[in-house]
Structures are given as structure tokens and as C-alpha cells.
Amino acid sequence: MSKDFKEKVRDQFARTADGYVRNSGFAxxxxxxxxxxxxxxxxxxxLLDVACGGGHTALYFAPLVRSVVASDLTMLMLKKAQEYISEEGGVENITFREADAEDLPFPAGSFTLLxxxxxxxxxxxxxxxxxEFHRVLRRGGRMVIIDTLRPEDPEIADFYQDLEQMRDPTHVRTYTEQEWVAMVEEAGFEVHKTKTFPKTHDFQEWAKRAGLNRQGVQNLNNFFIQASAKIHEYFQxxxxxxEVESYTDRKLLLYASRPAKKQPVSP
Structure with a gap:
């Protein structure tokens, strides 16, 4: 990440941390x-939970593992996550670490799950x-990545890209399933399974969680309303x-592992 963009991300999520921590959709x-x-x-x-946000994934897995490190680029987000997890109670095996996902401050092979x-x-x-995920995972370590799925249709993909950047300037881009599999395999992982989940968003809550003012929310609303019939159908x-009440996008889950042994190189 460039230094300027990192600061933009920190500022964005410091301003909106409470909204993410208290959102039941993440929990x-x-x-x-x-x-x-x-x-x-x-x-x-x-387990290492990268870009932990409000700490919901870390809290979910904590009772199932020996230890969890919840890492995030934004220190205020980490503090809010720590407060949330402390309030929920029942777990004492989570530690918090400020970390850039592209430059993780952990030794090689530190984790068995990510x-x-x-x-x-x-x-x-x-x-x-x-x-970096490959480096910090031990050989045989397992990984799950979940993120918003980029639509295959170019028109719908362009609409979604514009929509997300209107809502949140720190949005870079989403990826198709094929793109995800290619990137993960290129990094040295073996992909075992992918699965897609629909997720319905309450429009007002989703828009305001990113810190938009009233005019920003209205601009997003109009952008949805004026979209083509194909886009209305895809996003339901x-x-x-x-007024937009809700829309539904798709989340991709990708399960992969770091091979237990080095793969032989073909002559």
C-alpha cells in the first residue's frame, strides 16, 4: 500500500469503526x-485473522483454537474490536496487533490457520x-478468504465498482472467482473449495456505515434507482x-492450504 492510501484507510475506518463493530451482519x-x-x-x-475489522471473525473462532491474533491496519478499529470482544466475554486467547496485510509483522510459519x-x-x-499469507502460514496450514464477488458481466461489474467507490473511497476493487483462484494458486496455495453466499444489505444502514452524509446517501440511492433493469435484477x-430499501450482492468463500511439502519443479 502507498503511504497516502494507508492514511486514507486509517482515517476512513477510524471514523466509522463503531458502525462496523456494532453491525450484526458481520457477527x-x-x-x-x-x-x-x-x-x-x-x-x-x-489463527491469524487479517484485517479483522470489528473482531467478529476472531471472536467466532477463539473458542475453537489455541490462540488468535487479530490484526488490522487501523489502531482505533483494533481498540474498538478489543472493547467489543471484552464486552462479549468468554474468551481470553485473542491478542491484537496493528499490521499491514501486505507487510505482516510475523515470522514465517507462525500460524496454522488464517x-x-x-x-x-x-x-x-x-x-x-x-x-504474505503464504509466508506466515506453516506448511500444511489452512486458509479461508471471504470477500465480495465481482460480477462476471462487465456492465454489472462496472456499476458495482462505481457504486462502492461512491460509498467508500478506500474501496479498490473486487475480483471474480476465476481471478481469485488464479491469484491464490500463483501465491503457492492449493485451492480446495469455493462457495458463493448471497448477502442482503439494508440500504440505509449499509450507506451510513461508511460515514456518508445525507446527500451522499441520496446520491447512492439515485444511482441504484437509475440503474438498468439487468442491474436491478442481479442485485435484487x-x-x-x-427509495432503495435493500439490495443483495454475493460473497465468495475460498478455502485453500499451503502444501505440506515443496512441490517438485518439472525439468
């Missing part, structure tokens, strides 16, 4: 249950982050009296 979901089913965590595992949920679309250099946009 639960079929994607978390599926991640646990695939990762098969045990009390011998040490999660990164609804965050990579903020990374300017996802391939670099994936190389629900409206009433000219």
Missing part, C-alpha cells in the same frame, strides 16, 4: 459456519498480501416510493 452468517467446517479448527491451532473476511477489496496489492434491488 454472524452462513459464511462463518462454512469457514469453520472447512478449516476444522482444533485447540492446537494458532482468515481474512470482507477486507481484500481494500487492498491495493492483493497478490502481495497473498504472498427492493424499492418503495423511490
Amino acid at each position: 454472524k452468517g452462513d459464511d462463518l459456519a462454512e469457514a469453520a467446517r472447512l478449516l476444522k479448527p482444533t485447540t492446537d491451532d494458532a 482468515t481474512c473476511r470482507i477486507a481484500p477489496h481494500h487492498f491495493p496489492d492483493v497478490p502481495r498480501a497473498l504472498l 434491488i427492493e424499492t418503495f416510493a423511490g
Whole structure:
């Protein structure tokens, strides 16, 4: 990440930390249950949750593993996550660490599990982050990445890109399933499974969580309303009296592992 962009991310999520920490949509979901089913965590595992946000994924996995490190670029977000987890109670095996996903401050092979949920679309250099994930995972370590799925249709993909950048200037881009698989394999992982989950968003809550003012929310509303019928159908946009009530996007879960042994290089 460039220094200027890092500061933009820190500022954005410092301003909006409370909204993310208190959002129930991050605290639960079929994607978390599926991640646990695939990762098969045990009390011998040490898990790194990259770009932990409000700490919901870290809290979900904490009772299932030996230890969790919840890392995030934004210190205020980490503090809010720590407060939230302390209030929830019941876990004492989570530590918090300020960290850039593209330059993780951990020794090689420090973790047996890694999660990164609804965050990579903020990374300017996802391939670099994936190389870091590979480095800090032990051989045989398992990883789940969950993020918003980029639509295959170019018109819908362009609409979604514009929409997200209107809402949040730290949004970089999303990726298709094919792009994700290629990047993860290029980083040295073996991809075992992908799965897509629909996620419905309350429009007002989703827009305001990013810190938009009234005019910003209205601009987003109009952008949705004026979209083509194809886009309305894809996102299942629900409206009433000219106001958007909800829309549905898709999240991609990708499960992969670092091979237990070095793969032989073909002559």
C-alpha cells in the first residue's frame, strides 16, 4: 500500500469503526459456519485473522483454537474490536496487533490457520498480501478468504465498482472467482473449495456505515434507482416510493492450504 492510501484507510475506518463493530451482519452468517467446517479448527491451532475489522471473525473462532491474533491496519478499529470482544466475554486467547496485510509483522510459519473476511477489496496489492499469507502460514496450514464477488458481466461489474467507490473511497476493487483462484494458486496455495453466499444489505444502514452524509446517501440511492433493469435484477434491488430499501450482492468463500511439502519443479 502507498503511504497516502494507508492514511486514507486509517482515517476512513477510524471514523466509522463503531458502525462496523456494532453491525450484526458481520457477527454472524452462513459464511462463518462454512469457514469453520472447512478449516476444522482444533485447540492446537494458532489463527491469524487479517484485517479483522470489528473482531467478529476472531471472536467466532477463539473458542475453537489455541490462540488468535487479530490484526488490522487501523489502531482505533483494533481498540474498538478489543472493547467489543471484552464486552462479549468468554474468551481470553485473542491478542491484537496493528499490521499491514501486505507487510505482516510475523515470522514465517507462525500460524496454522488464517482468515481474512470482507477486507481484500481494500487492498491495493492483493497478490502481495497473498504472498504474505503464504509466508506466515506453516506448511500444511489452512486458509479461508471471504470477500465480495465481482460480477462476471462487465456492465454489472462496472456499476458495482462505481457504486462502492461512491460509498467508500478506500474501496479498490473486487475480483471474480476465476481471478481469485488464479491469484491464490500463483501465491503457492492449493485451492480446495469455493462457495458463493448471497448477502442482503439494508440500504440505509449499509450507506451510513461508511460515514456518508445525507446527500451522499441520496446520491447512492439515485444511482441504484437509475440503474438498468439487468442491474436491478442481479442485485435484487427492493424499492418503495423511490427509495432503495435493500439490495443483495454475493460473497465468495475460498478455502485453500499451503502444501505440506515443496512441490517438485518439472525439468
